[in-house]
Amino acid sequence: MATVSDGLTKGKSQAIATPESAWRKRKDAWEHLGYVLSEITSEFKDEMRCEEYKTEAGRLLAQLSSIEPYWANPGLHFFNEVDRLMTEGHFDDAMRLVHRANQSFRTQTQYFEPEGRDNSDYGSHESTLVEGVSSGPNGLIIPQVEILLVDNGPTEEIERFKEEILEQRQRTDPFHYNFVAVPSIEDALAAIVINPGIQSVVLSARYDLKTRRRLSGGLQAFIDGRIKGYFGHSQQIQGLLDMEHILSDMRPEIPVYLIAGVALESIAHEITGRFRRIFSRNDRMDLHLSILAEITDRYHTPFFNALQKYAKRPGGVFHAMPISRAGSVQNSPWARDLVDFYGKNLLLAETSATSGGLDSLLDPKSSIKKAHELAARAFQSHRTYFVTNGTSTANKIVHQSILAPGDIVLVDRNCHKSHHYSLVLAGANVSYLEAYPLNEHAMYGAVSLEEIKGRLLQLRREGLLHKVKMITLTNCTFDGIIYDPRRVMEECLTIKPDLVFLWDEAWFAFAGFHPIYRQRTGMTAAAKMEEELGTEEYVQRYQQLKASLPAPGTLENPENDEVWLRTRLFPDPGTTRLRVYSTQSTHKTLTSLRQGSMIHVFDQDYALRNANAFREAYMTHTSTSPNYQILASLDIGRRQAELEGYALVQRQVDLAQSIARAMTRNKLLNKYFRILDTGDLIPQEFRTTTSGNPVRDGLAVWDESWRQDELVLDPSRLTLDISRTGVDGDTFKHTYLMDGHSIQVNKTSRTSVLLMTNIGTNRSAVAHLIEVLVKIAEELERKRRIEGSCVVRAPGAGRIPLPDFSYFAEEFATGGGSGDMRKAYYLTYQDPASEFLTSSQIRERIIGGGRVVSAVFVTPYPPGFPVLVPGQVVTLDILNYMDVLDTREIHGYHEDKGYQVFTNTALKSLAPGAAG
Numbered sequence: 001m002a003t004v005s006d007g008l009t010k011g012k013s014q015a016i017a018t019p020e021s022a023w024r025k026r027k028d029a030w031e032h033l034g035y036v037l038s039e040i041t042s043e044f045k046d047e048m049r050c051e052e053y054k055t056e057a058g059r060l061l062a063q064l065s066s067i068e069p070y071w072a073n074p075g076l077h078f079f080n081e082v083d084r085l086m087t088e089g090h091f092d093d094a095m096r097l098v099h100r101a102n103q104s105f106r107t108q109t110q111y112f113e114p115e116g117r118d119n120s121d122y123g124s125h126e127s128t129l130v131e132g133v134s135s136g137p138n139g140l141i142i143p144q145v146e147i148l149l150v151d152n153g154p155t156e157e158i159e160r161f162k163e164e165i166l167e168q169r170q171r172t173d174p175f176h177y178n179f180v181a182v183p184s185i186e187d188a189l190a191a192i193v194i195n196p197g198i199q200s201v202v203l204s205a206r207y208d209l210k211t212r213r214r215l216s217g218g219l220q221a222f223i224d225g226r227i228k229g230y231f232g233h234s235q236q237i238q239g240l241l242d243m244e245h246i247l248s249d250m251r252p253e254i255p256v257y258l259i260a261g262v263a264l265e266s267i268a269h270e271i272t273g274r275f276r277r278i279f280s281r282n283d284r285m286d287l288h289l290s291i292l293a294e295i296t297d298r299y300h301t302p303f304f305n306a307l308q309k310y311a312k313r314p315g316g317v318f319h320a321m322p323i324s325r326a327g328s329v330q331n332s333p334w335a336r337d338l339v340d341f342y343g344k345n346l347l348l349a350e351t352s353a354t355s356g357g358l359d360s361l362l363d364p365k366s367s368i369k370k371a372h373e374l375a376a377r378a379f380q381s382h383r384t385y386f387v388t389n390g391t392s393t394a395n396k397i398v399h400q401s402i403l404a405p406g407d408i409v410l411v412d413r414n415c416h417k418s419h420h421y422s423l424v425l426a427g428a429n430v431s432y433l434e435a436y437p438l439n440e441h442a443m444y445g446a447v448s449l450e451e452i453k454g455r456l457l458q459l460r461r462e463g464l465l466h467k468v469k470m471i472t473l474t475n476c477t478f479d480g481i482i483y484d485p486r487r488v489m490e491e492c493l494t495i496k497p498d499l500v501f502l503w504d505e506a507w508f509a510f511a512g513f514h515p516i517y518r519q520r521t522g523m524t525a526a527a528k529m530e531e532e533l534g535t536e537e538y539v540q541r542y543q544q545l546k547a548s549l550p551a552p553g554t555l556e557n558p559e560n561d562e563v564w565l566r567t568r569l570f571p572d573p574g575t576t577r578l579r580v581y582s583t584q585s586t587h588k589t590l591t592s593l594r595q596g597s598m599i600h601v602f603d604q605d606y607a608l609r610n611a612n613a614f615r616e617a618y619m620t621h622t623s624t625s626p627n628y629q630i631l632a633s634l635d636i637g638r639r640q641a642e643l644e645g646y647a648l649v650q651r652q653v654d655l656a657q658s659i660a661r662a663m664t665r666n667k668l669l670n671k672y673f674r675i676l677d678t679g680d681l682i683p684q685e686f687r688t689t690t691s692g693n694p695v696r697d698g699l700a701v702w703d704e705s706w707r708q709d710e711l712v713l714d715p716s717r718l719t720l721d722i723s724r725t726g727v728d729g730d731t732f733k734h735t736y737l738m739d740g741h742s743i744q745v746n747k748t749s750r751t752s753v754l755l756m757t758n759i760g761t762n763r764s765a766v767a768h769l770i771e772v773l774v775k776i777a778e779e780l781e782r783k784r785r786i787e788g789s790c791v792v793r794a795p796g797a798g799r800i801p802l803p804d805f806s807y808f809a810e811e812f813a814t815g816g817g818s819g820d821m822r823k824a825y826y827l828t829y830q831d832p833a834s835e836f837l838t839s840s841q842i843r844e845r846i847i848g849g850g851r852v853v854s855a856v857f858v859t860p861y862p863p864g865f866p867v868l869v870p871g872q873v874v875t876l877d878i879l880n881y882m883d884v885l886d887t888r889e890i891h892g893y894h895e896d897k898g899y900q901v902f903t904n905t906a907l908k909s910l911a912p913g914a915a916g
């Protein structure tokens, strides 16, 4: 049997560089190779074309030869065999092997023969294995994973080591794994980046730093960026620790094992806690068992398993829920279609029991508790809680747990409505922050750091900083604008060391599973800060900053605050408390049934300052009959994200980018549509890098931009500018996309439609979308010709931009621009505290020197942000905006009656000394 050192691994003179997008190119190349081989071997082949196909096959093989060394399946041995068969002209045999490889890529499984041979041992029983994936009589189809082995020892020794470990496998193992062996750190990082199927890393003390292969410029630059600052010591142990550090930064979900030589015991104390386990080279069995146990652990879904088990138990229901076990519907001619449609299992799993292996969401002690713990591990939080009523409820829970009446909270005015309503409930005083406007595109960006720091400094000058408790920001925004949570937290904590952060990551649950995205999540940022705050280097940096910062500005002398505003701040490691919460709609971007959300907590003071309040808030908002199917799907969503999140997120980005490419390449599409890029949506003042589309420019550029820039754009969301079609966003969504072609989109602005890819998007859906857009462009083109007009006009050009938040009326103002919305909200309960006025009546009052105060939220949808909140003063700017607005829904505004505002008498009743 040949060894891995055959052919490819010796490829020092490799002709084609390993591409950074190998995950995509590889699959395409194998599939295309299958097609080309089937043409070569076709009965009806055309000899001329046949030569072309052979050249093409050679090109594909060369491309694959740059990629395959980083994959265990089908393995170099297998690949070399395809190569040999093709070189010797056995195209039929080569085609069969390629067909089999493609089949196993599709199912991500591997046929496992009863006697222990797997399909890499293809030579002698080819035909069984070709069909084996679906029809082997006694064989098993087993999910397979890849394990990265970093070892540059003699090839024969590595082969023996692998074989001996693989010999430990048993027919009953839940998973099957194979090794991909690489000799160097750079190769290992290349493999981790381009092969998302790798589930564990086994490091050995024998490694090179540099690769001997040729990597594409982008991949090499990305790896250089990640390695920078590491591997500077001569000590081998330090190098291993560096490698573990880089790996856990990139893919924390995959464990790193260390196999050490003879001096195992002597190094163990130096590396405690950093590796999942350390083995001696001879402990094959333990390594094998650890690999299996760890993957089984990630695969484990405690609540889903408990629910399945429960559903299978016979038993009677003397409790609520007639639907349980299909009791009320099974034999009903009027309701039986429920069973027919959803299937029996759903109703077997519907129960109100919290015993029998199930657990109570309100007081979790067993399967739900364990599921929470696994989710906390996956999302890098201290603790995670499942929520079965969406992030709308998750936000209410967090607000209530942190805020008491009188506390000041800084909130992005463009945040989701659940925050505004939470703040009414919590009774905190709200200080609204403004996001920068993108008037040309009729939308908002995000809140600049300058705005956030400016507000905190203002509150400090006014002596109100002690009241500021929390800041809430949406990360990422609906349109895909992403903060740098670490920088925001560092700078804010310098001004207010115990500030609590709520990152609304309703759209960002997937981000924790991709090496570039994850640095921009609240949880990862908090973990990184905690790690760094304790280091000597950090303390020195802080001391330098402290020495250079002037005393805080005052109301009389505010100038010093200008320095605070312009300086990059770092918090005091001695006083800073990291109290970070994030809420995620798992159902929006990962696998979960609708309304499945999670709250992640990274709060160093949780036990001391929030455990009780959080429990009470959770009790306040959580149903006593939470939906078990949602809980089970959250458990599975976590499992899937841990095991294949990286692959899925990367695919989602790739697919979005392929839409963007089509938009620029196709002339007709290009004429009517444009994808807005980073340069369009994020002004240069919030960036230090300059690429308009960092993802398109390669991994290294993407990584650099996301490490440095204040704001970045999610490349899996595309804002399609349709201003040149002459159709407004709402009509485009309903008439063109939905009615015309059954394509669902969510958000629109007057001039744009947001196209979101997700981990469920596939290539066919993308191709369909592109085709539909081409058809729409053709239709527009036809109309243009018939109607003779060649000018495509931006709809609503010249419209008035959404006005800034005006201010709270003095009756509700609480200082520093903040206001008590709850007071205003409950004032409306005192009949007749409010009245309805039309726009012109309000205008008259304002022009006549009067003041009008809104009693309710007024929220046009889209864009979905309040133009008025309870207690806010109505201005002419706001009326001007509202008067020309043509959105279908305006929540809180009555077309026939106008605006609900406070009566002067009601406002007077709040004046100091007025009779209550």
Ligand SMILES: Cc1ncc(COP(=O)(O)O)c(C=O)c1O
Residues within 6 Å of the ligand: 389, 390, 391, 392, 393, 415, 416, 418, 474, 478, 504, 506, 507, 585, 595, 597
């Ligand atoms: C930023 C943001 N936060 C929270 C929510 C509410 O999430 P859910 O639908 O899970 O209640 C949404 C919903 O669109 C949202 O966009």
